[in-house]
Amino acid sequence: MQLKFTKMHGAGNDFVVIDLISQRYKLRSHDIRKFADRRFGIGCDQVLVVEPPSNPDVDFRYRIYNADGTEVEQCGNGARCFARFVHDSKLTTKRRITAETPAGVITLQCLEQQRVEVDMGQPELEPELIPFAAAARADSYHLQLPGQHLEIGALSMGNPHAIVRVTDIETADVAGLGPAIESHSDFPQRVNAGFMQVISEQEIRLRVFERGVGETLACGTGACAAVVYGKLRGWLSDTVTVQLPGGMLSITWRGPGHSVIMTGPTAVVFEGSIKV
Numbered sequence: 408m409q410l411k412f413t414k415m416h417g418a419g420n421d422f423v424v425i426d427l428i429s430q431r432y433k434l435r436s437h438d439i440r441k442f443a444d445r446r447f448g449i450g451c452d453q454v455l456v457v458e459p460p461s462n463p464d465v466d467f468r469y470r471i472y473n474a475d476g477t478e479v480e481q482c483g484n485g486a487r488c489f490a491r492f493v494h495d496s497k498l499t500t501k502r503r504i505t506a507e508t509p510a511g512v513i514t515l516q517c518l519e520q521q522r523v524e525v526d527m528g529q530p531e532l533e534p535e536l537i538p539f540a541a542a543a544r545a546d547s548y549h550l551q552l553p554g555q556h557l558e559i560g561a562l563s564m565g566n567p568h569a570i571v572r573v574t575d576i577e578t579a580d581v582a583g584l585g586p587a588i589e590s591h592s593d594f595p596q597r598v599n600a601g602f603m604q605v606i607s608e609q610e611i612r613l614r615v616f617e618r619g620v621g622e623t624l625a626c627g628t629g630a631c632a633a634v635v636y637g638k639l640r641g642w643l644s645d646t647v648t649v650q651l652p653g654g655m656l657s658i659t660w661r662g663p664g665h666s667v668i669m670t671g672p673t674a675v676v677f678e679g680s681i682k683v
């Protein structure tokens with residue numbers, strides 16, 4: 408059969424979006440890897456799947472798969488693109504949408520100029536819930552790597568993140584340290600590795616080596632995690648502009664007990680269908 412899809416991106420983090428409400432198909436892991444393959448498939452960082460909710464009080468269920476085929480708990484840029492997709496596809500006329508994700512129910516607000524605001528829920532700092540095997544506090548820990556140790560923050564936005572503060576994002580060894588952090592034994596479910604340069608209390612620059620993908624042009628949950636870590640360490644204010652290689656996100660976090668609010672762009676690249 409021909410499966411319809413929409414190619415989208417949020418700040419350069421790109422997605423293949425599949426509507427399994429209007430189409431019936433049982434996705435398999437090798438389908439995901441084929442869709443994500445930039446040489447022989449469509450090409451994307453993640454595949455987003457839109458399904459009917461299991462809870463009738465929620466509008467949709469939305470699943471996220473990394474390019475390597477693994478299903479993950481949350482995707483910030485993907486959440487924004489999902490909201491725009493269901494609105495543009497007339498699967499809903501609501502501008503305020505709720506969605507079940509493996510990390511819980513999120514609320515999304517479609518704004519003007521194709522921007523979307525997402526309530527990403529509260530960050531999780533308890534090490535065993537990140538999960539982070541080290542016993543130490545998650546807001547400052549020395550990760551042991553071959554020949555060096557790195558001061559990191561570790562937390563979950565539904566998915567696990569480790570964040571390193573660097574002096575210059577351009578010269579940060581993302582290609583070398585990213586994989587070493589991603590697969591470090593202190594993170595039993597692997598981890599997304601963020602490299603953050605603090606420009607001011609209201610602005611950071613960020614590069615993210617994503618779990619299951621590699622370095623992406625943007626990572627929404629990574630931007631949330633970096634702002635939470637920076638605020639816990641006293642480096643950042645409540646609302647921060649996050650400059651990523653693919654674009655800019657605005658993140659607000661008023662501290663423990665509050666949700667992280669992310670606002671950013673969405674874009675449709677093209678629509679198509681693929682033989683499955």
Ligand SMILES: N[C@H](CCC[C@H](N)C(=O)O)C(=O)O
Nearest residue numbers: 482483484566618626627628
């Ligand atoms: N690679 C992430 C999932 C996608 C997150 C990212 N694309 C975002 O915008 O949050 C993980 O394995 O947890």
